[in-house]
Amino acid sequence: MFCPFLHWAPLILTLCNIHIGQVAVEIKYQLKSLSQRRSEPFTPEDNIGFGRIRTDHMFLMDYDNGQWLNPRIIPYGPLPISPGAMALHYGQAIFEGAKAFLHSDEEIYTFRLDKNTERLNESAKIMCMPEVPKEMQMQAIEALIDVERLWFPRQTGACLYIRPFLFATEDNISVRSSQNYTFCVMLSPSGAYYPEGNNNAISLLISKTYHRAVSGGTGSAKAAGNYAASLRAGIAAKEKGAAQVLYLDSTNQRIEEAGAMNHFHVLKDGSIIIPEFTDTILKSITSQSVLALGELLGCNIRQETVYLDKFIADIESGDIVEAGGFGTAAVVSAVGHYIFEDGTKLKVGNGEVGPTTHKLYALYSAIQTGQHPDELAWLKQVPHRLA
Numbered sequence: 001m002f003c004p005f006l007h008w009a010p011l012i013l014t015l016c017n018i019h020i021g022q023v024a025v026e027i028k029y030q031l032k033s034l035s036q037r038r039s040e041p042f043t044p045e046d047n048i049g050f051g052r053i054r055t056d057h058m059f060l061m062d063y064d065n066g067q068w069l070n071p072r073i074i075p076y077g078p079l080p081i082s083p084g085a086m087a088l089h090y091g092q093a094i095f096e097g098a099k100a101f102l103h104s105d106e107e108i109y110t111f112r113l114d115k116n117t118e119r120l121n122e123s124a125k126i127m128c129m130p131e132v133p134k135e136m137q138m139q140a141i142e143a144l145i146d147v148e149r150l151w152f153p154r155q156t157g158a159c160l161y162i163r164p165f166l167f168a169t170e171d172n173i174s175v176r177s178s179q180n181y182t183f184c185v186m187l188s189p190s191g192a193y194y195p196e197g198n199n200n201a202i203s204l205l206i207s208k209t210y211h212r213a214v215s216g217g218t219g220s221a222k223a224a225g226n227y228a229a230s231l232r233a234g235i236a237a238k239e240k241g242a243a244q245v246l247y248l249d250s251t252n253q254r255i256e257e258a259g260a261m262n263h264f265h266v267l268k269d270g271s272i273i274i275p276e277f278t279d280t281i282l283k284s285i286t287s288q289s290v291l292a293l294g295e296l297l298g299c300n301i302r303q304e305t306v307y308l309d310k311f312i313a314d315i316e317s318g319d320i321v322e323a324g325g326f327g328t329a330a331v332v333s334a335v336g337h338y339i340f341e342d343g344t345k346l347k348v349g350n351g352e353v354g355p356t357t358h359k360l361y362a363l364y365s366a367i368q369t370g371q372h373p374d375e376l377a378w379l380k381q382v383p384h385r386l387a
């Protein structure tokens with residue numbers, strides 16, 4: 001690969017030929033000058049929070065005439081977008097969230113990024129948007145991380161959070177799917193999701209008023225609109241003293257999700273139960289990974305339909321001893337209490353983070369950070385492309 005690097009130019013232009021199968025995709029690099037970009041490793045003293053910081057650059061690519069065009073890495077900044085862009089009116093917008101980790105060999109590794117690229121395309125199908133070939137997504141993300149290596153935050157529990165997203169840009173206000181799109185990737189150096197450690201259990205409001213998704217809807221797509229639609233439920237939860245909502249199906253019988261995480265609970269015998277995936281549940285990669293770890297370790301981790309009445313009865317009888325949520329950002333969040341809409345509280349176990357939840361979190365993080373063997377080959381080293 002030939003990458004001329006013009007150090008003296010105010011904007012550094014380089015071209016890398018990246019081969020996708022037989023096709024060579026050329027990513028154009030239009031980088032900030034060396035004096036304007038990070039030149040030293042990022043060693044923040046205080047916790048930098050989650051998702052707050054950006055890096056120097058972003059990846060962009062446009063869709064026109066049925067083709068992906070002009071893949072480029074440019075300085076991070078505002079995007080020119082028509083006021084009539086269809087994403088702004090009718091909400092064709094989807095996203096992904098993944099993480100990369102710095103290991104002790106000083107290399108950066110993405111975690112199960114292939115699953116995110118697949119899921120973006122599943123969301124795209126649901127939202128009538130064009131797919132972005134998996135390999136193209138992979139190359140885009142790896143090339144951007146490669147440019148931003150110095151931005152990896154050197155802090156305990158930190159990661160590089162990866163946010164790929166796709167939105168409709170055609171300037172047209174007829175109601176149909178857009179003919180133009182932009183695929184963008186931005187990175188956020190992030191600190192531990194729970195800076196004080198995964199030691200505090202949260203509360204969930206059991207809402208029979210608000211629902212996240214209905215059968216036949218878009219609940220299994222990682223669509224921006226699903227999040228907008230969940231905001232008032234989130235506010236209702238906070239008003240009742242809960243961190244998030246426990247979403248039920250629209251008939252209020254089955255447990256679906258814990259805010260923007262999949263839900264799980266732990267039985268007295270140690271088995272872990274995750275609600276069966278339906279078209280109203282987002283297929284969490286964390287859940288799928290936990291299921292795969294269960295298989296590897298010979299633990300009983302399974303998916304079942306979870307009925308609310310039985311769930312409550314089993315917590316009261318002590319048959320359910322722990323509960324929580326799975327998602328990339330926090331990995332595992334323990335639930336200590338459920339709160340009903342009338343304000344009454346239901347304590348799970350002793351209301352604190354239980355041993356199974358704790359062990360699961362520790363194992364998962366150890367695999368991600370390279371402290372535990374990556375037996376299922378979930379980590380992929382980010383290749384060095386730039387000289």
Ligand SMILES: *Cc1c(COP(=O)(O)O)cnc(C)c1O
Binds near residue numbers: 282283286287
């Ligand atoms: C992103 C998301 C999750 C978690 O999925 P991960 O792949 O584990 O990050 C769960 N539920 C909803 C609604 C989500 O949007």
